[in-house]
Amino acid sequence: MDRFIKEGQTEIYIPDSNDLEIPSASASVFYNPEMELNRDINVAATSVCVQKLIERKGFEKSNITYLDAFAASGIRGLRVAKEIGISAVLNDWKEEAVSLIKRNISHNQLDEIVFASHQNANQLLCSRKFAIVDIDPFGTPSPFLDAAASSATFFLGVTATDTAPLCGAHLKSGMRKYSAVPFNNEFHSEMGLRILIGSIARETAKYDKGIKILLSHATRHYVRVYTEILHGAQNADKTIGEIGFAAWCPKCGSVETKKGLAVFMDERCPFCQKKAEPPKRKISGPLWLGPLKEIDFCDQVIQELEKENLSLNKKDEAKKLLTLCRNEAEIPFFYDQHLLCETLKISAPAIEPFLENLRHAGYTATRTHFSGTSFKSDAPLDTILEILKKSRLE
Numbered sequence: 602m603d604r605f606i607k608e609g610q611t612e613i614y615i616p617d618s619n620d621l622e623i624p625s626a627s628a629s630v631f632y633n634p635e636m637e638l639n640r641d642i643n644v645a646a647t648s649v650c651v652q653k654l655i656e657r658k659g660f661e662k663s664n665i666t667y668l669d670a671f672a673a674s675g676i677r678g679l680r681v682a683k684e685i686g687i688s689a690v691l692n693d694w695k696e697e698a699v700s701l702i703k704r705n706i707s708h709n710q711l712d713e714i715v716f717a718s719h720q721n722a723n724q725l726l727c728s729r730k731f732a733i734v735d736i737d738p739f740g741t742p743s744p745f746l747d748a749a750a751s752s753a754t755f756f757l758g759v760t761a762t763d764t765a766p767l768c769g770a771h772l773k774s775g776m777r778k779y780s781a782v783p784f785n786n787e788f789h790s791e792m793g794l795r796i797l798i799g800s801i802a803r804e805t806a807k808y809d810k811g812i813k814i815l816l817s818h819a820t821r822h823y824v825r826v827y828t829e830i831l832h833g834a835q836n837a838d839k840t841i842g843e844i845g846f847a848a849w850c851p852k853c854g855s856v857e858t859k860k861g862l863a864v865f866m867d868e869r870c871p872f873c874q875k876k877a878e879p880p881k882r883k884i885s886g887p888l889w890l891g892p893l894k895e896i897d898f899c900d901q902v903i904q905e906l907e908k909e910n911l912s913l914n915k916k917d918e919a920k921k922l923l924t925l926c927r928n929e930a931e932i933p934f935f936y937d938q939h940l941l942c943e944t945l946k947i948s949a950p951a952i953e954p955f956l957e958n959l960r961h962a963g964y965t966a967t968r969t970h971f972s973g974t975s976f977k978s979d980a981p982l983d984t985i986l987e988i989l990k991k992s993r994l995e
């Protein structure tokens with residue numbers, strides 16, 4: 602017996618045995634209702650990418666190919682095909698998943714533009730090129746990034762749900778999978794996002810491809826990145842130039858970043874040097890230090906979300922998230938206001954007046970999508986702390 606699921610305009614069957622409260626990779630066919638927000642944004646973002654291919658490259662919709670490399674029930678790729686109208690290949694290595702995908706293709710009357718594939722994802726990615734490649738595995742995308750970088754012609758989307766390795770909670774696992782050292786601190790969510798993008802950048806560069814980050818976000822238990830592929834060695838070199846390292850002081854919370862694959866960063870914290878026992882800074886990287894989004898792309902995706910024909914269940918949540926991402930200052934790493942106040946041993950002032958005080962002092966200051974108490978500013982740390990104390994008294 603199967604149950605019926607509807608997202609957007611797309612209806613699918615999933616096995617009745619699947620526990621929607623506790624999704625598991627061991628399920629006969631994996632479906633995670635918690636990722637509906639991810640899929641809603643993906644439909645709108647992919648639609649904008651398709652528009653770019655039509656306007657810039659002169660493509661016809663029928664010639665644009667989309668690959669869902671880990672399709673499971675098929676919901677992600679089916680929604681793209683049905684709600685945007687492009688050709689899609691839905692791949693999974695499980696026979697029962699492919700059987701269900703075929704059933705769901707027929708149920709949505711998409712037999713002419715959607716095709717089921719039963720292959721190892723890497724084999725498929727290495728054997729064919731697709732205009733848009735989407736890899737959304739259960740866990741780490743790391744084993745598939747090389748092949749995905751080779752296969753993607755114009756756009757590459759990547760989801761990672763292994764946030765513990767990415768964000769430093771499982772340090773050695775993260776080092777093995779992403780060839781990078783992460784921090785496990787207050788801005789670990791942004792750390793994980795930048796570690797993932799840095800890994801994608803290094804993989805695409807192997808094929809003389811650069812990337813432009815169109816949109817990226819860390820949400821709940823996963824991180825998601827949308828990239829445009831830029832061909833040519835010069836674009837690859839420019840992309841590699843956005844990779845570098847970060848030095849963080851666990852005592853005062855100050856952060857320094859430096860671009861380059863071979864850089865020197867002093868272990869001594871410049872804010873704590875005069876103390877009797879100055880702490881050693883922790884060094885992280887290589888990671889992405891470039892932009893986390895393109896403002897115009899965010900605006901276009903928000904406009905796409907507004908279209909009534911999409912019928913998105915998570916529209917309001919998606920718009921709120923994208924608006925925060927759009928307005929976020931392009932400064933690597935955020936501060937947590939409450940953690941800084943704990944250091945000062947003061948109660949936290951209202952965040953908006955505090956940020957306004959930073960802006961009034963001539964600095965950039967914005968909230969972020971990472972958490973409700975996080976903010977980004979180009980003000981020196983000592984200035985931030987001083988304005989925090991003054992804001993508390995207002």
